[in-house]
Amino acid sequence: MLSRTGYFFKALVMLLCPVAGVLFFVTTQLMYTLFFRTKADLTDVIFGKEKVVASRKADEENERNRVPIEEALAVADKESLRALVMDVVKGDVKKSLATISLALNSEDTETSHYAASVLRDALNDFRQESQELYNALHRGDDRAPEYACMMIEYMNEVLSQEVFPEIEQRSYVEMMEEACTWLYHSEEHRYRLHCEYIEWICTLLLRLKEYGRMETWCSRCMEIYPEELTSYTVQLKLYFSTQNREKFFAVMDRLKQSDIVIDRDTLDLIRVFS
Helix, strand or coil: CCCCCCCCCHHHHHHHHHHHEEEEEEEEHHHHHHCCCCCCCCCCCCHHHHCCCCCCCCHHHHCCCCCCCHHHHHHCCCCHHHHHHHHHHHHHHHHCCHHHHHHHHCCCCCCEEEEEHHHHHHHHHHHHHHHHEEEEEECCCCCCHHHHHHHHHHHHHHHHHCCCCCHHHHHHHHHHHHHHHHCCCCCCHHCCCCHHHHHHHHCCCCCCCHHHHHHHHHHHHHHHCCCCCHHHHHHHHHHCCCCCCCHHHHHHHHHHHHHCCCCHHHHHHHHCCC
């Protein structure tokens, strides 16, 4: 539908150019009718999700309006909290269990129920997978070393988030420690017991305040990896937590005298206590 300006323009053109103006408007109307007024052919357009390949790009405007889950809980921002939980669930749920567990405390029943459902399913999957790996390790076949490594890596990813009750957390840490012990006592496969694995089990034991067991692993770490920084940092964390000043400074002095390259965190620790 033409506006007043459009009618005025047409009238002005026809007044100034009566013949050429009429021919121009007739030609444009004919071309519109023949070429542009036909219905769009949608036979090749697929609306089914099964053939859609989504490429999600960062929505900067949307992300700027998001707040952390802790803040959303504090201010009872239901809309932001629901959106955050949905975004977390779209990713790797196993890596975000601690974040999802925060939503359990939400006053918004829809958010808390959804978070509880997702968390329950993820933890049940973890229980089943961990038990299968544990059983596979103790079958004693040729793949036992491989199962031990898989078990350690898989369990640490979840246990490090501390989403289980303490009793259950202790039980699974013991299972993970058993896999580490299996590798340690295997002369043929001890090389598979990476320094990182020992650091993981030490961290979990430290959180449970199992200082005696942690000290055992600190000794084993120093035995296998005497030239690794981790062998010293796990001891520093242990003796700092137990307030054993004598052993803490003894380890620190040995580290200073070694040729090990010290990272920034450890260097800051040395500066504080020097």
